[in-house]
Amino acid sequence: MxxxxxxxxxxxxxxxxxxxxxxxxxxxxxxxxxxxxxxxxxxxxxxxxxxxxxxxxxxxxxxxxxxxxxxxxAEAVVRRASAQLADFTHTCFMVTPYEGYVEVCERLAELTPGDHAKKSALFNSGAEAVENAVKIARAYTKRTAVVVFDHGYHGRTNLTMALTAKNMPYKQGFGPFAPEVYRVPMAYGYRWPTGPENAGAEASAQAIDEITKQIGAENVAAIIIEPVLGEGGFIEPAKGFLPAIARFAKDNGIVFVADEIQSGFCRTGQWFACEDEGLVPDLITTAKGIAGGLPLSAVTGRAEIMDAAHSGGLGGTYGGNPVACAGALGAIETMRELxxxxxxxxxxxxxxxxxxxxxxxxxxxxxxxxxxxxxxxxxxxxxxxxxxxxxxxxxxxxxxxxxxxxxxxxxxxxxxxxxxxxxxxxxxxxxxxxxxxxxxxxxxxx
CATH class of the missing domain: 3.90.1150.10 (Aspartate Aminotransferase, domain 1)
Structure with missing residues (x-):
């Protein structure tokens, strides 16, 4: 403290x-x-x-x-990051790796939902994590379309601006945007026309109908959703909506991606917000709360999906920076201890x-x-x-x-x-x- x-x-x-x-x-x-x-x-x-x-x-x-x-x-973040600063600030994990990156990936495999074999890749920002989740899903499925939802926010890069619903201030004047992105209804209970009690079933049915008719499930690489929407207004999708979408994804070979960048790491009273309805996403994107204020993000998911990208296809000069990884280990230590x-x-x-x-x-x-x-x-x-x-x-x-x-x-x-x-x-x-x-x-x- x-x-x-x-x-x-x-x-x-x-x-x-x-x-x-x-x-x-x-x-x-x-x-x-x-x-x-x-x-x-x-x-x-x-x-x-x-x-x-x-x-x-x-x-x-x-x-x-x-x-x-x-x-x-936080004491543990400062202590661990300071010690790492004294040892070395950077080598680039893609040049000569270091233990901190591996240890963060091990912690993510333990903490994220599901007991399947998992792997991670580390980046700098939430937008990078989402963008790389799309790359991984496309490599795995050999499909191109990506489905997102009304009121969703996923970042400020060109692809993640396309994924984001809100125009001003995030998209205004910055197009054209990446193609093959499709938006479907969200179960926004407070504003659902027939009331919050109907929103989960009706919105999921509408979303699935639009995907099936307008895109074709067989063309969809990934469905990406925030389990609690952040910039869109802290919207909790009405009960039943997320499980229905996840089932549809599983039944059709679509990679289900939980964007937990704002909602993850104890923020909602669980390690990850998708745990509330027992969801086990194929991929989960994290950032924000992961490293106590140091820039770090991750894509974590099923090992066979994460391994779909070819060697050298994922990375970035600063991705998984050693000081940020030390901070993340300190943040996770604090979350557990307190x-x-x-x-x-x-x-x-x-x-x-x-x-x-x-x-x-x-x-x-x-x-x-x-x-x-x-x-x-x-x-x-x-x-x-x-x-x-x-x-x-x-x-x-x-x-x-x-x-x-x-x-x-x-x-x-x-x-x-x-x-x-x-x-x-x-x-x-x-x-x-x-x-x-x-x-x-x-x-x-x-």
Whole structure:
């Protein structure tokens, strides 16, 4: 745990004068296309706190977008990565390999669902992992088509932009995109026309019908889905949807890929979100929470599928960097020692309880249309009162009010109307409740 005091402290306006000065330098030197949720410049971070250059301490409900689940300066991550830094920073695993890469792959084989023989390949980012999963699936099946879902997000490379559903800001002006990508319906319970109780069966039937008629199952290499959708709005597919899609994939020789980049590594109260309905994916992509903040990602899956790509067909200069691998071993050590799955489930209990109380206090629920998510991956969808019309403006205003009081929150959703909460799994319950107090006051100001 970090030695940063685990207390919120607001000494200046947010952002403060030093952050404003740095923002001017940033504007002059950094491309405008690289955005920031909150232009507060970090000096230190750890536990549930981000300390900025002005000495303000913000409660962290973002974890660097689900990355610093073990905290931003976890002892085991720092210890192992520091030791590796002193030994060597890089050799390129494809030139002269090293044990850390192998050990991370061994841990992934143990932790991911299923007791079949598994292998992994390591990369740098989530988008790289997804792109390589497609390469592997195509090599294995000798097919080309890839199926994805409404509201899905899979990355910012050319292929993963094609896989991603949301145009702005991820795709606007960046085409043309990779071909042979097909999008089908998602069981979005809150917005399903006949109600959430029907969404699983109806959406899976529609999706399978579209695949069969429009693509042909025999042409599909991979079906890729987030077991809990991230950027699309923390949507939990309605029960029954994922198993039905997985069965269809198995019956038709299609590689079923679980994109667990945001939902993996204890975030939902299980090692991986697909475990909730007993899914055993053929391939699973991971990143974000894997290495305590160091850049690392992986594709893990059935050995016979992973071995389909020819020697030299997978890799990358920095993929499985030794320092990042050391960080990953430290992060996994922390997750096990602190039982961060149990911590995530407790965070869900506290957050959902408080959020439902807030909704109950508002006439007809007020702006809060839906409270959803699992573990420490919780969200509220904001709508115009009495309707399901998305209210992106209120969402932005609510986030801004929280930021001003020293609570870092993030927004997401296809319609920009979802406030998402991704606190570090090591956050203290006092900070968790204080953050929720700030959110409740922000609702009152709206």
């Amino acid at each position: 970090s030695d940063i005091p685990q207390e919120r402290r607001v000494l200046t306006a947010i952002p403060g004068p030093k952050s404003v000065e740095l923002q001017a330098r940033r504007t002059a030197a950094v491309a405008a296309g690289v955005g920031s949720t909150l232009p507060v410049f970090t000096a230190r971070a750890g536990g549930g706190i981000i300390e900025d250059v002005d000495g303000n301490r913000l409660i962290d409900f973002g974890s660097g977008i689900a990355v610093t689940s073990v905290g931003a300066s 039982d961060l799955n149990a911590r995530a489930r407790r965070i869900e209990e506290v957050m959902k309880g408080r959020l439902e109380e807030m909704r109950a206090k508002l006439p007809n629920g007020g702006l809060i249309g839906d409270v959803r998510g699992r573990g420490a991956m919780i969200a509220i969808e904001l709508v115009k009162p009495g309707t399901k019309d998305p209210d992106a403006a209120a969402t932005a205003a609510l986030a801004k009010a929280c930021h001003a009081e020293g609570l870092l929150v993030l927004t997401c959703g296809t319609y920009g109307n979802v406030l998402r909460f991704l606190p570090p799994l090591v956050i203290g319950e006092d900070l968790l409740n204080e953050g929720l107090d700030i959110l409740e006051r922000a609702f009152a100001t709206l």
